Amino acid sequence: MPGHIFGRSTRGSLPIAAAGEGCYILDAEGRRYLDGSGGAAVSCLGHSNEAVRAALHDQLDRLAFAHTGFFTSEPAERLADRLAAAAPEGIERVYLVSGGSEAVEAALKLARQYFMEVGQPGRHRVIARRQSYHGNTLGALAAGGNEWRRAQFAPLLVETSHVSPCYEYRGRAEDESLEAYGLRVADELDAEIRRLGPETVMAFVAEPVVGATAGAVPAVPGYLKRIREICDRHGVLLILDEVMCGMGRTGHLFACAEDGVAPDMITIAKGLGAGYQPIGALLVQGRIYDAIAAGSGFFQHGHTYMGHAMAAAAANAVLDEIEGRDLLSAVRRQGARLEALLHERLGQHPHVGDIRGRGLFRGIELVADRETKEPFDPARKLHARIKAEAFAGGLICYPMGGTLDGVRGDHILLAPPFIISDTELEELVDKLSGALDRALAA
Known part of the structure; x- marks a missing residue:
């Protein structure tokens, strides 16, 4: 049947x-x-994995769930502390969610609220790259640059600009060095910000190593550093999506470490819970958190299962295994x-x-x-x-x-x-x- x-x-x-x-x-x-x-x-x-299974049994015997509108939990606090300690320079706060799409959605909404809080309400535009993928919720899908995934939902998506990917196999000229190619395609971001008007752009979103839509395409040397410079020049937030490439997948806990870049926000998921529990996270620069704290004091966002104790316990056990072994x-x-x-x-x-x-x-x-x-x-x-x-x-x-x-x-x-x-x-x-x-x- x-x-x-x-x-x-x-x-x-x-x-x-x-x-x-x-x-x-x-x-x-x-x-x-x-x-x-x-x-x-x-x-x-x-x-x-026996250690992760044991950690979940132990947490279940003590506490499965407590709503974050009323409580925090020990595993969630511990996970946030260790992620912040391991993250690139300036990352100080961790917002725990249930997956990658939720993490990207939270990043986009926080970027908008941040500029509202600091008195720049005109900043609302997002720039991303063609052949990117950032998730399946409507905000994340809008940021993504995969036309097949976007096509039938296009009327529901917020407007997003898309510049060229850093796709050396397809985009680099025969007489062009890796570094020159990277700088050339990075400079498309500068041109797009100027075209839109810097005062209207809030964020650029990119995967350090593009996953599902292009097949493990890494940034070439110097590309992300130039992207960081361009974002700084125009006051635009750099959001790096490491949902697929992060948490050790490339040989570094954070993939952007290999590129020597510290973003304003990082999204992670997938390997964070290793499949033992659904979990993701948005990691944020301290100044962004401080702007909210000094203003409204409230991030106008949230999900029922954010900061879930069982999920956080699994992620802590996963990190224990990655570090300990x-x-x-x-x-x-x-x-x-x-x-x-x-x-x-x-x-x-x-x-x-x-x-x-x-x-x-x-x-x-x-x-x-x-x-x-x-x-x-x-x-x-x-x-x-x-x-x-x-x-x-x-x-x-x-x-x-x-x-x-x-x-x-x-x-x-x-x-x-x-x-x-x-x-x-x-x-x-x-x-x-x-x-x-x-x-x-x-």
């Missing part, structure tokens, strides 16, 4: 996930799937190993145009022709075929279409657990290579 779940798709049916063992998920029929993408870059500790070093080491394996197996593949990323956050861009970089016909839905072939072969990965412009282009995103072994990395690349070849042959 059909069930009553309203899932992501009305077509087909999905196996029931029954158990987790390290880097694997087992379905109800006993089939094993290597989680090569952490779901969607979520399951950074795998699926059966030195998993950031493991991410850098195994990320280099994964990169080498991908180049060894796919580097000369006639339909692999680019292999990129940082740490255990890797993208493979597929092309019909390596010389011209011509993408495959979107009607072929190559990304969907690869996903299906990989899954049938016992591999979970994250292929997506529309890499170039929301319509054309295919890529595969990999984000395996931080605990992945050499043998499991070899299995991942072997199964992925086979799935790619089968999908291309279909």
